[in-house]
Amino acid sequence: MAKGIELLQGQKEARIKQIRAIRSVRMFSLLGLLLYCLVVGLVFSYSLYIDKQQQNVKQNIENKKQKILSLKKTESQQIILKDRLSYLKKYFDEQKLDYDKTITFLEALENEDVNFSQFTTKEDLIINLTGKTKNATVLSHFLESLEKEDESNPFKEISLSNVGKSSEGMYSFTLKLTANEGIALTKKN
Numbered sequence: 082m083a084k085g086i087e088l089l090q091g092q093k094e095a096r097i098k099q100i101r102a103i104r105s106v107r108m109f110s111l112l113g114l115l116l117y118c119l120v121v122g123l124v125f126s127y128s129l130y131i132d133k134q135q136q137n138v139k140q141n142i143e144n145k146k147q148k149i150l151s152l153k154k155t156e157s158q159q160i161i162l163k164d165r166l167s168y169l170k171k172y173f174d175e176q177k178l179d180y181d182k183t184i185t186f187l188e189a190l191e192n193e194d195v196n197f198s199q200f201t202t203k204e205d206l207i208i209n210l211t212g213k214t215k216n217a218t219v220l221s222h223f224l225e226s227l228e229k230e231d232e233s234n235p236f237k238e239i240s241l242s243n244v245g246k247s248s249e250g251m252y253s254f255t256l257k258l259t260a261n262e263g264i265a266l267t268k269k270n
Contacts, residue, residue: 208258236261
């Protein structure tokens, strides 16, 4: 029996080697399977992350497009509003004749020999003034004083458009006066 046991001992060592080989194969297979599952899990997680990032990028692009469209709409509205305001600006910035300064200036020049009978405005800058004088010399002195370049003179151009002598010896005249924009005008309110 001692020999049989020795024979069994040799078979036992071969069996132990076989069991160890099977265990090694099992362990490497299990480790390979775990490594494969880990790699597949990582790839799956990475693909989910990439999908999420792609959705975020698409959403950001869509938000930027909406913002650009709203800015374009706002910009076009601002351009239209600017055009409308620039059209209206000419009405707000229009100037009119300052009658107080103009009439005060003419009254200062008027004397007993020069009498004004009519004061009309054709446009904002043009005044027609009709009056009478005793003689031509008085009319010429009046025109000279009217044409005198002075800081308070509200007229930049003065033209005698009509002169006539009546049967009583009085001279009637019509003047066309163009207002000096810097002095005789005020903004309309």
